Amino acid sequence: MEEDSAIPKVYFHVDLDAFFASVEQLDHPEYRGKPLIVGGIPGDRRAVVSTASYEARKFGVHSAMPIVKAAQLCPHGIFVRGNYQRYQEKSLEVMEIFQNYSPEVIQMSIDEAFLDLTGTSGIFGSAEETAKRLKKEVLEKTGLTVSVGIASTMYVAKIASGLKKPDGLTIVQDGKEEEFMMSLPLEKLWGCGTKTQERLKAAGLKTIKEIHGKSENLLISIFGKGTGSFLYNAVRGNRDMIFGGEAKNHSISSERTFDFDLTDRTSIDTALMELCMNVLYRMHKEHVRSKTVALKIRYEDFTTVSVQQTSEFPVSNADDLYERCKTLFAKKWTAGRGIRLLGIACQNVEDKSVPVQRSLFASADEKKAKVEEAIFAMEDKHPELKIRKARLYSKGAK
DNA sequence: TCTGGGGTCCTAGGACCC
DNA sequence: TCTGGGGTCCTAGGACCC
Numbered sequence: 001m002e003e004d005s006a007i008p009k010v011y012f013h014v015d016l017d018a019f020f021a022s023v024e025q026l027d028h029p030e031y032r033g034k035p036l037i038v039g040g041i042p043g044d045r046r047a048v049v050s051t052a053s054y055e056a057r058k059f060g061v062h063s064a065m066p067i068v069k070a071a072q073l074c075p076h077g078i079f080v081r082g083n084y085q086r087y088q089e090k091s092l093e094v095m096e097i098f099q100n101y102s103p104e105v106i107q108m109s110i111d112e113a114f115l116d117l118t119g120t121s122g123i124f125g126s127a128e129e130t131a132k133r134l135k136k137e138v139l140e141k142t143g144l145t146v147s148v149g150i151a152s153t154m155y156v157a158k159i160a161s162g163l164k165k166p167d168g169l170t171i172v173q174d175g176k177e178e179e180f181m182m183s184l185p186l187e188k189l190w191g192c193g194t195k196t197q198e199r200l201k202a203a204g205l206k207t208i209k210e211i212h213g214k215s216e217n218l219l220i221s222i223f224g225k226g227t228g229s230f231l232y233n234a235v236r237g238n239r240d241m242i243f244g245g246e247a248k249n250h251s252i253s254s255e256r257t258f259d260f261d262l263t264d265r266t267s268i269d270t271a272l273m274e275l276c277m278n279v280l281y282r283m284h285k286e287h288v289r290s291k292t293v294a295l296k297i298r299y300e301d302f303t304t305v306s307v308q309q310t311s312e313f314p315v316s317n318a319d320d321l322y323e324r325c326k327t328l329f330a331k332k333w334t335a336g337r338g339i340r341l342l343g344i345a346c347q348n349v350e351d352k353s354v355p356v357q358r359s360l361f362a363s364a365d366e367k368k369a370k371v372e373e374a375i376f377a378m379e380d381k382h383p384e385l386k387i388r389k390a391r392l393y394s395k396g397a398k
Numbered sequence: 399t400c401t402g403g404g405g406t407c408c409t410a411g412g413a414c415c416c
Numbered sequence: 417t418c419t420g421g422g423g424t425c426c427t428a429g430g431a432c433c434c
Contacts, residue, residue, distance in 0.1 A: 069399045
């Protein structure tokens with residue numbers, strides 16, 4: 001093991017403020033300064049809020065809230081469904097700017113990233129100056145504001161960036177991480193959601209300070225190895241992820257919540273086929289394949305079941321995936337119960353360049369796969385030409 | 399006011415093997 | 417014939433994140 005280098009670690013966590021809503025307000029001046037809700041429009045039965053502008057948040061609207069409720073809280077709000085391609089574009093613009101500040105950028109999602117700024121003070125000046133310059137550059141080049149957290153661990157930087165939104169900058173000095181953590185309410189503990197918070201409260205631990213007072217062994221005895229250790233380290237600001245770690249168990253999934261529960265086989269099969277095409281298209285674009293197919297059913301009462309199966313051979317084409325999904329579905333489905341959501345996933349995807357064992361039927365399967373690839377390629381070139389499985393156009397499908 | 403869609407990671411239990 | 421102990425792989429479900 002190598003000793004810790006003398007250079008103190010410096011991490012930035014950069015978070016775009018109310019990202020989707022901000023992009024909409026940028027593109028539509030008439031939305032600016034108004035309560036804007038992205039995620040659905042009133043009347044979308046089961047839609048939820050994806051992002052609310054700060055003006056809308058004043059009414060109590062927040063992410064994950066049903067649109068129906070948002071419309072009640074904020075009846076004069078502007079509601080839009082959103083344009084994810086556009087958000088992706090803007091995200092890319094911002095991420096490219098980050099590259100100018102650090103060779104090590106870890107993008108965490110469409111609207112946030114960690115930057116390793118360790119040892120760059122000679123180039124950029126102090127962390128604070130650097131952050132201010134970065135914020136200014138992002139605003140000038142993209143019209144968006146970001147909030148930045150700076151600390152010696154990614155974990156603390158992440159929490160810090162969330163404290164002074166929007167357009168915030170929070171610096172936790174090296175050595176002050178623990179003190180910083182202790183000053184926070186329990187809700188700010190990243191990775192500790194409502195369930196764990198409830199368990200903590202049930203155990204008499206209501207604050208980060210109180211957790212800090214317990215030994216690791218005690219926390220493990222109450223919460224188990226994983227959660228116990230996590231809590232012990234998190235309240236000390238110790239918890240850190242490994243930079244540049246291999247992405248394992250990558251999966252590609254698609255799911256859909258239906259406006260009305262499905263009960264008949266025809267609509268169910270159509271929905272399954274649609275999900276299959278979606279997943280397969282994306283696997284094709286990413287040049288990956290998978291041997292493990294998973295299926296998820298959420299019933300009307302929100303109980304959720306899943307099945308998965310790993311086969312000797314990777315999924316080869318849409319029919320293949322569809323057949324596997326139907327088999328899994330038959331294994332789990334309780335006929336008569338209404339289905340509110342269906343989802344499928346291909347797990348443990350691997351790059352198509354790694355050699356694979358071929359099945360006895362490989363040549364026929366490969367032929368089908370080739371045809372599909374050609375179709376996908378054509379759809380990419382001519383989005384107006386939607387070549388889809390004939391059954392998607394059969395009655396009932398839109 | 400019933401609760402989206404895309405992910406990742408962890409855990410517990412069963413099967414199977416030596 | 418009453419039953420060890422470890423390792424590994426797989427699955428189902430749950431927690432959490434944005």
